[in-house]
Structure formats: C-alpha cells, structure tokens
Amino acid sequence: MTQPLPTNPIPGTRDFFPEEMSVRMQVFEKLYRVIESYGYLRYDGPMLEPIDLYAAKSSEEIVAHQTYVMKDRGDRTLVVRPEMTPTVARMIAAKSGSLSMPARWYSHPNLWRYERKQRGRYREHWQVNVDLFGTESWEAEAEMFEILGDMMFALGAKADDFFIRVSDRALMKAALRAVADVPDDKALDVFGVIDRMAKVPPEETRRALGELGFDPDKVLSVFSVGDPLVEFPKILTAELLASSKAWRVVTQWKEHAAPSLRELRVTFDPTVVRGFTYYTSTVFELYDASPENPRSIAGGGRYDDLVGLFGKPRTPGIGFGMGDVTLIDFLHTHGIAPAPRVAPDATVLALDEGSRAEVKRIAALLREAGLRTTTPLETKKLGKALERASKEGVRFAVIAAPAELSRGAVKLKDLVRSDEREVSIAELAASMRRALDALEVAP
C-alpha cells in the first residue's frame, strides 16, 4: 500500500483557494492603483539571489537562520529572497548613470523566511515594496507617509485605525554619544536592547544596558522621555535636530500636506529600531491601532549607502514593505476586508438538448460584453440548475427555451432579486450590465 500524498502545503506556506485569492487580489489591486497614482513604476527581480547579496547589510538573524539556502549545479550558494530591498538596490546600481532621478519603483514579490509560523507570520508572504531613489530631501520621507496613508485610506481604513512611528538612527546615535557616551560602533547593540524594551520587564532592559557597559539611566533618558517633541529640544542641539529628516517630517510636513492626509497619526518614537543594518537614518513602522492586532503592518527606512555597495556612485534610497498577512489581518480586525467575489455574473440554461447551440451563441454574446458567463456541462432539470446557480451566487440565470427563442427572446431571471422577465436577445447584455452596475454602486 502506498501512502497517499498529503494535501496540505509545506509548513508555513498557504494555498490561496479562490475565495482567499479574490480577497488578496482586490486588496492589492487597490494598492497598485494608489502607488501608480504617485508615478511609481512596477519592476520585478529573480526569486533566487546569491547569498552574498544579503550577507553584507541585511539582518544577521535573517541571513544566518531564516533563509532557504541551496546550492545550484554550478556550486553557487543561492538564497530564496527573504526581502526585496537588496534586489532593487542591485537593479538600481546596474542602471546607475542611465536612470533619471529620482526613480520611483514598486514591486509585489513573494518573500521567504524560514521561521516558525505564528499569528501574522508565515514562511512565504507577498509584500508590496515601494522605493524612491536619488534624493536626500526629507520630502522623500513625506512622500512615503503620504503613499502609506493613501494606501490605507483606499482600503477603507480611518485615520484612527493605524499610526506611523518614525525614528532616526543617525539622530539617536548622535544622541547616545552626546548623552550617554555610547560610541557609534556600539549604538546598534544598544538599539537591539531598546527594540526589546516593550516586551521585557524594565529591570531586564537596565541589566542588558549595564552589561554593554553603559549607564542605564543615561541611555534611558534618551529613549524613555515623555514626548520627544517637547523633550528632545532640551537635551539635543538645534543643529542636530535640524539635520534629521525624520524629525523634520514629523515637525514640519503636516503644514503643507494634502488636506486628506493631515489627520494621519505620525509620531516621533525613538524606540523604533528595526532589524536591517542597512538603514542609515530614518526608520518607520505602520502599526495597527487595535489592541487585538498589535503588529506592524508596514515597515521601512532610508538606506543611503546600499546602492554604493555595488561599486557605483552613492545613490540614496528610501522605501517600505507591506505584507499581505498582517495587512489582511488588519482589514479583518477592523471589519473592512473585501468580500470574496467568486461567482460568475450569469449562467445560460437550456431546457432541452435541442437548445444547446442557442445557449452557446447567447453565452458568447454575454462574454463579449464582459459578463462572466457559464453554461452547464450537462442538461439538468431546470429546478436543479437554478438551485446550483443560486448556491454558487450567480446573479442571473438566462433560460433559453423554445417558446421564447422562437420570438428571439429568453427569460432573464435575477437570482438575487428573484424576479423574471422576457428580454430580447439583442438587449440582453445591456440589460444585465445595467443591473450589475446598479448593484456595484449600492451594495
């Protein structure tokens, strides 16, 4: 006896059955539209990259423990992409000199990380990446938040449903040096402790900082201040603050932001750290405001040195990723996930075998008019056929029977509103289109 093959996908991966796929497609098509409305161009890259691409500047933990690694037949060590930023930096570097800047690019890759599955985390996820290259201006930061805000609004989120936390690694590095005598090369270690601060008891954080050789009180005086907007000007110089793009965007952007975006909740939060070592200054996260789903939905930052690693002129970059898992969790938490759309618009039913040619002809007319139309593969009793169509959620049943056909007409039955009338075949498609459009407007 051979073992039957398992039907479930490998751990941490998902099958997208039509219902789920429909939700995913509806969500991301809205996002594509917003991103493209800002003039961003879609690109894609290979799913496999040499491991060296990540070894340099990614996250130690991700490269060492959370990648799918393989050797190809040419003995190259390849990695299934765990993130998109190194790939896009490589592509920008490859075209260095011929691209007009700023370059606005986006993509929607599937990314793989070998980690244990948990809420909001799978091994494969689909992440929209939005990146902007070639400018040092803090308006680039502003544009990221504007796009993020419009993406969330396009999905039906309200300004209170989410918030954006921003920090600046360069600023915090300088602050640590000035206030707590932390040398720059130790700043990442301190950030690591700060990153965990919210999840561990306070004594644990103080102990860890002490072990690194720093005065916990001094370090925490930088991170645990009440409102940074009030406290930072007291402990940091005006020059330092003015040099921070993150600081400027939080303090100045709203003055000239589009009216619809002024309600966005954007706060400066020095405890935002983020794991990728390539971030040079600005780092930010978009969080779900609901306590039920306390996850970051999108995250990103500024990586001004990444393109330069490819031996090309330094090209500043900033961007973010937004993953399908946390995003769709967010939509469900707030009750704004789109309903799956898996039903055809119409089905054309024959009463007898003799009408099958007419059925095919009518179905072709409807398809030409853009209506998703099925025809039964076998002739069943009308009651059965209607029951089946109705169960599938089909809106219209077109009944092709000899009596009506002889007048050049069919019965058009609206399965949702449960009414029925005779319609000439010539007017059939237009009549159905009108009814469907009415439904779209007033669901």
Next chain:
RNA sequence: GUGAGUGUAGCUCAGCUGGUAGAGCACCGGACUGUGGAUCCGGUCGUCGAGGGUUCGAACCCCUUCACUCACCCCA
C-alpha cells in the same frame, strides 16, 4: 532553534472510570418532467494525525513522531 496547547466525517464538535464511532451543518438524490432559497424523506462520507507499547479489548492510558495553533527569536 526554544516553550506551551491542540489533533475524532468536508466544517463545527460530542463520545462517561478503556467495551469496538455519533450529531448538526455541508454534499448527493427524491417529494417537484418550464423555475432556486423553505420544509420533509432518503443516501454518501472516517486508516479517531501516524507508528509502536500496555490490555481479553484503546479514540480514551504510555512512548515516539508528524501536523496545526499561540508565544519567544526575528520581522511584513
């Protein structure tokens, strides 16, 4: 990789101190040969996650293993 919890029909679950597997929903058919949703009647469906052990006998007890869920790590 670490820790905890859970695995019984397609789904949700019941199954007594161990006695040989059930309900509801779903699905299929009929009541109804040109009209769906309701109702009624009937039917299909299980290696009780897998392997081993204890026992006269295991869905139940023990061991191992796999999968799933949640958390840690990391991050979307």
